[in-house]
Amino acid sequence: MTRNDEVRTELPGMDTASLAAPLGPTGRPLRAFPVPAALKQHGPAKIVALCNQKGGVGKTTTSINLGAALAEYGRRVLAIDFDPQGALSAGLGAQTHDVTTIYDLLLNRHADVQEAIQTTGVPGLDIIPANIDLSAAEVHLVNEVAREQILAGVLRKVSADYDVILIDCQPSLGILTVNALTASHGVLIPLECEYFALRGVALLIETIDKVRERLNPAIELDGILATMYDSRTLHSREVLERVVDAFGDRVLETVISRTVKFPDASVAATPITQFAPEHQAAEAYRQLARELIFRGAVA
Template sequence: MSENPALFEAEPVEELGPTGRPWPDLPEPRGPKEGPRRAVVIAMTNQKGGVGKTTTTINLGAALVETGRRVLIVDFDPQGSASVGLGVNPHTLDASIYNLLLGRDLNPADVVIDSGVEGLDLLPANIDLSAAEVQLVSEVAREQTLRRVLKPLRSAYDVILIDCAPSLGLLTVNALTASDQVVIPLECEFFALRGVALLTDTIAKVTDRLNPDLEILGIVGTMYDGRTLHSREVLERVVEAFGDTVFHTVIKRTVKFPETTVAGEPITSYAPSSPGADAYRMLAREVLARCPDA
């Protein structure tokens, strides 16, 4: 009696991504938006420094531009890291986001700088911004100041990405109040994981008291090294705790990212065929899939 080969065929194995979940079926990014623009504002925030927040802001912005979006990056960190990462010297600025926050005599569009990447603009910052935290305390509706600054710019862009300072102070509260969505870059390291609960608590308070439309778009794992048990365990714990809030895309460690900072350009143009560039393109697709208004 002959055996039926079909009985012994293995079931197809679903490919799992680095987060341990099957990759979603992401639609191809559509072309440029038609009709009038109104930017979706996304705060890139984590109170812990050194988690890849600025790197993610710059490279996600550049990847979104490749899909036909017009993107504005708002450097809202007194260290001016996003400005430096796009080739701008913060010490030579005639005007910055600080001047827009504390005065009304400037047009925000006049402070915006061309990043050198077509479709990607920058609202720069420098160390002057550190004084804003103190000076805003006495302002009326102090938490709404950044929202006022960005309001006239929203019609010129599809996405506005705010690179927040590594703190939970008044500047970050301003960024969250001005935003529609939050993306949390999270280094795949234990101490970074501990701070997420504090951050989500702050986001919940802002949602409850200042910005009821604010939502967490997702958590993205950064600086991931799949060769180490520690990175794998941290990522596994993040997925266990936050489930589908965690993006499927994970940004792995690579020497290319520090090189792009020195070059003053995104990885999508500095090393367009590198795995890092491909990862941010995939993250951009996930962002567009989760945020259809972008």
């Protein structure tokens, strides 16, 4: 039995037609995930942390474009910039100075969450920004009571207003990331199709397991998202194959390919779904949104 045959027999809910479909990059038959039905009401939000301790794997790009794609499907989305570098804020054109940021909400329990929320150029997608001040939060939170649960308390105040809350975590496994995991229902791990990115996934999943045991029993791994995939290189194909072999159905079927359109869209402070709506990269993030809704990871 070949590896592809094994994958075909193990995937749940797969019909005969899907077995005959061409294989995608993950070695599984390509599926067309259905366009989700409109929601009859909004909230409470599913909270998803986009997390990987390695930088440059596509966390912020995914936060921006997944949020925009979900908003296209009628979901109300709040993006939380939880990285002191503020890349998510810059990518969505948010103000980061002389405004209330996530740092203020963490350290001042009297701060108004609504004052921190900014609208973006994407209807249905809002953001709470961050700036370099957030880098001092870990020091200030050390002596706080229940310091791992402070972000959860902040998000409870706005959860009823949104369908999805996406937390763009910093590239570390420090107290800010633990806060994000404690506040979340699920974790999405963007994983660059490169060997060194692969090495840290086991450590991250171990951290998620510890948070589940000690702080947040409800947290689940929503999926591992392969990013920066280049089908022309043997290295990308081999890394993706190893990820699927190791993690099976936890690897999402959607794969985000490498393209120069992403940095171009970042410079324009616009999601790829608006910057180049017909490009295959925009469609990939729409497919990601459909797949996560299909899996029940988000509403």
